[in-house]
Amino acid sequence: MKDTILIVDDMEINRVILAEGFKDEYEILEAENGKQALEQLEKEPKIAAVLLDLVMPEMDGMEVLRHMRRANMLTHIPVFIITAADSEKTLMDAYDLGAVDVISKPFMINFLKCRIGNIIELYRHRNDLEEIINEQIERLNKVNLSMVETLATLIEFRDCESGEHVKRICGLTDILMTKVSNMYAEYSLPRAEIDKIVTASILHDVGKIAIPDGILNKPGRLTKEEFEIMKQHTTRGCDILTQIPNIMDVDIYNYSYDICRHHHERYDGRGYPDALSGDDISIWSQVVAVADVYDALTSPRCYKAPFTHEKSVEMINNGECGVFNPKVLAAFNDSLEEIKVKEPPEGI
Amino acid sequence: MSIISELQTLGVDTDEALTRFMNNEGLYIRMLKKYPAAVEGSKASEKFAQKDREGAIAETHTLKGVTGNLSLTPLYKAYTEMVALLRAGKGEEAAELYQKTLPVEKAIIDCINNN
Numbered sequence: 491m492k493d494t495i496l497i498v499d500d501m502e503i504n505r506v507i508l509a510e511g512f513k514d515e516y517e518i519l520e521a522e523n524g525k526q527a528l529e530q531l532e533k534e535p536k537i538a539a540v541l542l543d544l545v546m547p548e549m550d551g552m553e554v555l556r557h558m559r560r561a562n563m564l565t566h567i568p569v570f571i572i573t574a575a576d577s578e579k580t581l582m583d584a585y586d587l588g589a590v591d592v593i594s595k596p597f598m599i600n601f602l603k604c605r606i607g608n609i610i611e612l613y614r615h616r617n618d619l620e621e622i623i624n625e626q627i628e629r630l631n632k633v634n635l636s637m638v639e640t641l642a643t644l645i646e647f648r649d650c651e652s653g654e655h656v657k658r659i660c661g662l663t664d665i666l667m668t669k670v671s672n673m674y675a676e677y678s679l680p681r682a683e684i685d686k687i688v689t690a691s692i693l694h695d696v697g698k699i700a701i702p703d704g705i706l707n708k709p710g711r712l713t714k715e716e717f718e719i720m721k722q723h724t725t726r727g728c729d730i731l732t733q734i735p736n737i738m739d740v741d742i743y744n745y746s747y748d749i750c751r752h753h754h755e756r757y758d759g760r761g762y763p764d765a766l767s768g769d770d771i772s773i774w775s776q777v778v779a780v781a782d783v784y785d786a787l788t789s790p791r792c793y794k795a796p797f798t799h800e801k802s803v804e805m806i807n808n809g810e811c812g813v814f815n816p817k818v819l820a821a822f823n824d825s826l827e828e829i830k831v832k833e834p835p836e837g838i
Numbered sequence: 839m840s841i842i843s844e845l846q847t848l849g850v851d852t853d854e855a856l857t858r859f860m861n862n863e864g865l866y867i868r869m870l871k872k873y874p875a876a877v878e879g880s881k882a883s884e885k886f887a888q889k890d891r892e893g894a895i896a897e898t899h900t901l902k903g904v905t906g907n908l909s910l911t912p913l914y915k916a917y918t919e920m921v922a923l924l925r926a927g928k929g930e931e932a933a934e935l936y937q938k939t940l941p942v943e944k945a946i947i948d949c950i951n952n953n
Contacts, residue, residue, distance in 0.1 A: 501876060501904050503869050507858065510865055545899050574903035577925060596906030596914070599858055
């Protein structure tokens with residue numbers, strides 16, 4: 491299939507000369523002004539190059555370049571300015587805006603074909619490579635994620651869990667983080683960041699691997715000393731993460747580290763390990779804290795039967811599990827329908 | 839006399855043009871035939887009369903591009919100079935040159951129309 495070139499010039503004569511020169515090797519699209527050019531680019535995003543006049547009615551070439559730059563098109567589509575302009579400033583402005591080359595009218599079509607053909611080839615190569623790299627990154631991310639999930643699941647098996655806890659924490663973190671982000675401008679995050687936080691939440695309890703079985707799986711209440719050791723799963727988790735920083739993307743690593751350390755902090759400063767309070771605790775750690783508590787309450791543990799959804803919500807709201815940020819609680823209470831996916835079978 | 843040789847007598851660089859049009863004389867002549875309409879559609883005269891500098895630059899700039907691509911050499915040279923004069927703030931000199939160019943342009947357009 492032939493590549494497509496978009497020719498933008500208000501003078502038909504100029505367009506026809508270019509179209510004639512390129513029609514054997516390329517499909518040709520034409521536009522009489524900048525506005526039409528942007529419409530064509532929207533309709534046909536796979537354009538291989540744009541030959542752009544500068545001085546045109548409706549919308550000039552500079553404006554087209556600005557639009558393309560804002561829409562991030564210039565990384566994939568080379569734009570050649572073809573102009574009779576002789577002002578150096580105009581030409582420099584065009585380069586600054588991201589034009590790949592400036593060609594003066596009158597042009598010689600054979601030279602033009604070589605210059606444009608070379609750049610199109612280069613861009614095609616680059617776009618192909620980018621696609622290959624993106625595929626590789628995606629594959630690598632999948633492998634890394636499955637390694638992280640495997641690690642988390644192994645830890646859970648020690649903790650009388652089945653691997654479902656991690657999945658539920660991810661689901662709850664997703665629901666709560668999305669809600670908090672939508673409800674409060676100060677906590678608003680792009681979707682891509684929320685996705686990273688969700689992935690990072692998987693390793694929140696990785697430090698439990700360093701806690702002795704006798705404490706981790708003790709059926710009754712922990713003694714003060716035992717609880718002190720149990721609390722160390724936050725900091726020990728961070729120690730483990732620092733040993734395996736390359737297992738994941740640097741952003742996810744940073745979120746993981748923060749969540750691992752701070753998912754037992756409480757808004758009033760009475761949590762551990764650092765007794766942080768208020769928004770000194772990152773919003774993602776605050777969110778995972780609520781998700782973790784809700785899941786712990788509604789799940790059976792070696793030391794307790796599961797609570798019902800309603801009872802768990804009540805306990806979280808009345809501070810029985812520590813004080814949470816009122817805004818995170820509001821988002822939690824606003825998400826109960828989504829959260830209550832499955833009632834524990836034998837609730838009390 | 840053919841249109842090509844007649845244009846040559848008026849100073850048009852038809853050899854350069856034919857190279858540009860990949861020796862496709864038919865295409866070159868087809869494009870030449872579009873030139874009179876391009877001039878008719880131009881607002882250069884109006885912009886000069888209104889002393890609208892930016893407007894005059896845009897119009898003469900467009901004609902510079904077209905005449906260059908058609909190798910209408912005397913007109914290309916004149917429009918190139920007009921754009922430069924206008925950019926240098928010499929509007930009156932540009933307007934004078936425009937007036938001087940009109941008969942040259944008419945001769946070329948007549949030649950195109952009559953062949």
